[in-house]
Amino acid sequence: GAGVSQSPSNKVTEKGKDVELRCDPISGHTALYWYRQSLGQGLEFLIYFQGNSAPDKSGLPSDRFSAERTGGSVSTLTIQRTQQEDSAVYLCASSLDGAYTFGSGTRLTVV
């Protein structure tokens, strides 16, 4: 597609439930990133995929968070047993060589 597509755009979930967030990067972009942004805060790096290399998971805040990237394209970020502090906007970005292009994000609210 022309841009980075994320779904759902909004998600409200109950505490303790699992959620899956999807990112469809720009076609041909080899690098894919997940960030999250809490209200009024900066962007927090979560995980980075580059081609067939092992992902950089150094930003994942706990083992409740995991991500996959299938076939070098679509990525899914999974949060298990959600907590209220997981509420944030989860942003995906892709890049070919240099500047990132961000999706419009998934706004996650854990109630």
Added chain:
Amino acid sequence: RKEVEQDPGPFNVPEGATVAFNCTYSNSASQSFFWYRQDCRKEPKLLMSVYSSGNEDGRFTAQLNRASQYISLLIRDSKLSDSATYLCVVNRRGSGTYKYIFGTGTRLKVLA
């Protein structure tokens, strides 16, 4: 100390004013630099890359000072539509991969 630091602001300036933001970075291995703009409740969008020789795009000028490890953004003739948060971004290599490190942003409000 954060790896990328910005003054959070807000910077409140009248229309037509010139305003400048600085951003400092601590890792001398940082390789490329960018300014992104983020409007309220929207995703960040690339404003401009920052080159060693400095670069200009219309009313916006970006500069890099490697010796002092900072980058700057200058906005001339501010417009109401320039009101946004400006994010400084540093791209560096670590653990075999490159990744962006974002500053927390500087909020600009241009007042009529």
